[in-house]
Amino acid sequence: MNVFLWVIVPYLCLAVFVVGHVWRYRYDKFGWTTRSSQLYEDRLLRLGSPLFHFGMLGVVGGHVIGLLVPRSWTEAVGIDDHLYHYVAVVGGLVAGVMALVGMAILVYRRRTVGPVFSATTPMDKVMYAFLGAAIVLGMWNTIAGSIFSLGGEYNYREGVSVWYRSFLAFQPDADLMADAPIGFQLHALVAFGLFALWPFTRLVHVFSAPIGYLTRPYIVYRSRDDRPLGSASPRRGWDRVG
Amino acid sequence: MRVMAQMAMVMNLDKCIGCHTCSVTCKQAWTNRTGTEYVWFNNVETRPGLGYPRTYEDQEEWQGGWVRKPNGRLELRAGGRWRKLLTIFSNPKLPSIDDYYEPWTYDYETLTSSPQTDTFPVARPKSLISGKDMNVEWSANWDDDLGGSHEHAARDVMLQGIEDKVRLEFEQTFMFYLPRICEHCLNPSCAASCPSGAIYKREEDGIVLVDQDRCRGWRMCVSGCPYKKVYFNHKTGKAEKCTFCYPRVEVGIPTVCSETCVGRLRYIGLVLYDADKVLEAASIEDEHALYDAQRACFLDPHDPAVQRAAEQAGIPGDWIEAAQRSPVWALINTYEVALPLHPEYRTMPMVWYIPPLSPVVDVVRDTGEDAEDRGNLFAAIDTLRIPVEYLANLFTAGDTAPVDRVLKKLAAMRSYMRDINLGRDPDESIPAAVGMTGEQMYDMFRLLAIAKYAERYVIPAAHAEQAHALEELATDCPVSDYGGGQQDLFGEGSGYPTPVAVENFRMLQDRQTSDSLAAPDDKASRVNLLNWDGKGTPDGLFPPRDDGAGS
Numbered sequence: 001m002n003v004f005l006w007v008i009v010p011y012l013c014l015a016v017f018v019v020g021h022v023w024r025y026r027y028d029k030f031g032w033t034t035r036s037s038q039l040y041e042d043r044l045l046r047l048g049s050p051l052f053h054f055g056m057l058g059v060v061g062g063h064v065i066g067l068l069v070p071r072s073w074t075e076a077v078g079i080d081d082h083l084y085h086y087v088a089v090v091g092g093l094v095a096g097v098m099a100l101v102g103m104a105i106l107v108y109r110r111r112t113v114g115p116v117f118s119a120t121t122p123m124d125k126v127m128y129a130f131l132g133a134a135i136v137l138g139m140w141n142t143i144a145g146s147i148f149s150l151g152g153e154y155n156y157r158e159g160v161s162v163w164y165r166s167f168l169a170f171q172p173d174a175d176l177m178a179d180a181p182i183g184f185q186l187h188a189l190v191a192f193g194l195f196a197l198w199p200f201t202r203l204v205h206v207f208s209a210p211i212g213y214l215t216r217p218y219i220v221y222r223s224r225d226d227r228p229l230g231s232a233s234p235r236r237g238w239d240r241v242g
Numbered sequence: 243m244r245v246m247a248q249m250a251m252v253m254n255l256d257k258c259i260g261c262h263t264c265s266v267t268c269k270q271a272w273t274n275r276t277g278t279e280y281v282w283f284n285n286v287e288t289r290p291g292l293g294y295p296r297t298y299e300d301q302e303e304w305q306g307g308w309v310r311k312p313n314g315r316l317e318l319r320a321g322g323r324w325r326k327l328l329t330i331f332s333n334p335k336l337p338s339i340d341d342y343y344e345p346w347t348y349d350y351e352t353l354t355s356s357p358q359t360d361t362f363p364v365a366r367p368k369s370l371i372s373g374k375d376m377n378v379e380w381s382a383n384w385d386d387d388l389g390g391s392h393e394h395a396a397r398d399v400m401l402q403g404i405e406d407k408v409r410l411e412f413e414q415t416f417m418f419y420l421p422r423i424c425e426h427c428l429n430p431s432c433a434a435s436c437p438s439g440a441i442y443k444r445e446e447d448g449i450v451l452v453d454q455d456r457c458r459g460w461r462m463c464v465s466g467c468p469y470k471k472v473y474f475n476h477k478t479g480k481a482e483k484c485t486f487c488y489p490r491v492e493v494g495i496p497t498v499c500s501e502t503c504v505g506r507l508r509y510i511g512l513v514l515y516d517a518d519k520v521l522e523a524a525s526i527e528d529e530h531a532l533y534d535a536q537r538a539c540f541l542d543p544h545d546p547a548v549q550r551a552a553e554q555a556g557i558p559g560d561w562i563e564a565a566q567r568s569p570v571w572a573l574i575n576t577y578e579v580a581l582p583l584h585p586e587y588r589t590m591p592m593v594w595y596i597p598p599l600s601p602v603v604d605v606v607r608d609t610g611e612d613a614e615d616r617g618n619l620f621a622a623i624d625t626l627r628i629p630v631e632y633l634a635n636l637f638t639a640g641d642t643a644p645v646d647r648v649l650k651k652l653a654a655m656r657s658y659m660r661d662i663n664l665g666r667d668p669d670e671s672i673p674a675a676v677g678m679t680g681e682q683m684y685d686m687f688r689l690l691a692i693a694k695y696a697e698r699y700v701i702p703a704a705h706a707e708q709a710h711a712l713e714e715l716a717t718d719c720p721v722s723d724y725g726g727g728q729q730d731l732f733g734e735g736s737g738y739p740t741p742v743a744v745e746n747f748r749m750l751q752d753r754q755t756s757d758s759l760a761a762p763d764d765k766a767s768r769v770n771l772l773n774w775d776g777k778g779t780p781d782g783l784f785p786p787r788d789d790g791a792g793s
Contacts (some may be wrong), residue, residue: 029455033479036459038332039339040371040476046332053331093529114372208458208562210330210437214323218434222442222453224704 277477
């Protein structure tokens with residue numbers, strides 16, 4: 001069971017994540033968009049969307065530090081457990097609350113504003129359920145586990161993080177996750193579910209973050225050459241020769 | 243000198259009767275899809291009026307286009323790159339659907355399915371956004387022909403500064419129509435605003451296009467364009483804009499809006515310009531100098547040095563020759579009667595306008611004076627400051643001198659040609675008064691009044707050694723088969739259309755390898771009459787025979 005939950009399922013989800021993105025990018029560049037609904041409604045979005053997105057950027061940053069940086073590294077630069085814990089909890093709470101409140105506003109908007117609701121696909125709804133669950137469980141782990149120490153002390157940097165790095169190194173140690181509190185286990189499972197869904201939802205827009213905009217020239221010139229003239233573009237497999 | 247070619251347009255506003263044929267045919271050709279109901283690549287506005295979307299010219303509000311910073315550099319009015327990325331989660335300056343209008347349809351089914359009642363059944367308007375019943379309270383051209391101008395036209399941004407002088411009472415106002423498409427600017431701020439780099443300017447002909455496969459729906463182009471000519475398709479989540487009908491222009495035929503223009507007021511042609519000068523010209527401090535600065539970027543295609551540089555830049559010979567015959571070049575530079583729309587946005591627009599003389603003529607005629615007499619018209623242009631100031635706000639950043647010059651040329655042409663048409667001796671002092679010769683004036687008259695199709699549209703076909711692709715276009719069916727297999731999985735229009743050549747190939751293959759003569763069932767290889775060689779009786783081609791013999 002442990003092997004199934006903490007080795008097979010995560011790798012399956014990871015495979016779906018990677019292959020799914022490659023497939024989606026090759027097949028459906030046209031559908032690769034944020035699918036913004038700002039045209040329909042502006043007031044709530046203006047509040048909720050930046051809150052959620054900046055919150056999520058903080059959350060992702062926190063996860064990168066928490067999961068990928070080994071405890072020994074932070075100790076080596078003189079950050080003791082107490083200080084690390086303090087920064088992580090405060091930062092995590094701020095970012096988490098921002099993301100949670102932002103998401104609450106966005107979901108409220110999506111449900112109550114008619115045009116936005118009718119533009120919501122079933123895939124969106126499933127994705128929101130997973131995303132919401134992952135955020136709530138993550139908040140629970142931070143509040144219950146790290147602040148009130150419900151269910152005993154647990155230092156995820158000695159458990160979950162080590163497992164995660166072993167998972168990325170393709171030498172997974174399932175026992176580490178099996179010993180983790182149920183909150184962490186659920187959070188990880190929901191997150192992997194979200195990763196498996198990712199390529200098939202609007203979440204793909206994350207990988208379009210336009211960082212290149214900062215360095216490219218303002219006006220883009222492109223030549224017509226790579227396309228036959230006229231409106232009809234040939235199907236794949238019918239490309240021009242020579 | 244870096245010579246580039248630009249496909250450009252000039253519209254003669256005196257000839258626009260506001261029939262909206264251009265808008266309708268453009269819509270039929272390009273935006274009659276869900277998600278683009280409110281999208282008008284071409285629209286015709288009544289001026290004075292609000293325009294589409296409402297008050298789009300108020301850049302204090304919408305923050306479109308470029309501004310010159312004190313250090314002389316250009317910056318997007320809505321802010322630089324970092325600012326754009328920081329506001330990417332919620333575009334602060336995106337017009338809402340209410341600034342355009344909420345598209346609707348009518349519930350026609352009630353008319354046929356209604357049970358018998360005492361009162362007539364009514365087809366109620368249904369929103370195409372929410373699907374619910376709605377009250378139709380606003381739409382494109384709600385203020386057409388100055389309808390409701392007390393309420394609407396008074397908010398026209400271009401009236402600022404002259405509003406106390408303009409009377410919008412029906413009898414005393416002036417009015418003209420302004421057809422608008424994308425300006426295909428030399429310095430496009432929509433492209434500069436696009437975080438994904440999906441909007442590009444084509445090297446060959448300068449047409450500005452959105453790469454639908456690279457657009458990620460950040461919507462910054464919509465706010466970046468001061469003319470609000472980039473639209474957000476709310477179904478596909480991608481930006482769309484006027485394409486200058488590039489599939490048509492590539493094979494040498496004019497855009498749909500030009501082709502169908504009833505007043506024949508549009509001119510299409512090439513302009514050669516020096517790409518190295520564009521940024522400098524757009525950054526000039528004095529807004530009134532922008533018109534001349536932009537003209538200074540254009541290169542004379544008759545100049546041998548320009549021709550050599552153009553050849554070196556890879557511009558084909560027939561394109562240079564077409565640039566020499568370009569009516570756009572003639573109207574902008576030879577006759578100097580065409581003016582850019584809102585040069586103060588610093589985007590270097592490339593759809594230019596000949597301002598209308600008719601508001602002035604109408605006033606003179608209403609006073610009972612001779613409306614074709616040069617003296618009367620010149621005096622009217624000098625005294626009727628309001629229409630002139632208004633036109634200057636549109637076309638020259640408020641500088642009335644160029645508008646004066648253009649209107650006087652048009653007035654002079656009017657009186658000069660009247661003499662000729664009535665068989666009198668032409669009065670050579672008339673063209674001389676506006677710095678032209680009689681011959682020039684006659685040529686200008688020819689181009690403006692009676693130029694034929696081939697003179698109004700000088701469009702060299704695109705150069706690519708792709709003969710079979712051209713053939714593909716020539717034989718393509720406009721309602722081609724969009725059999726894409728898994729289409730619609732990720733939204734409208736995903737998948738690929740089938741080119742006719744492929745269809746024909748399949749049919750030939752089928753014919754060569756099958757035992758029967760020809761009666762394929764499947765759609766992809768069914769008989770079309772172009773290919774049918776008279777042998778056999780393919781299914782569906784003839785009525786069934788009684789003896790049941792199919793072939």
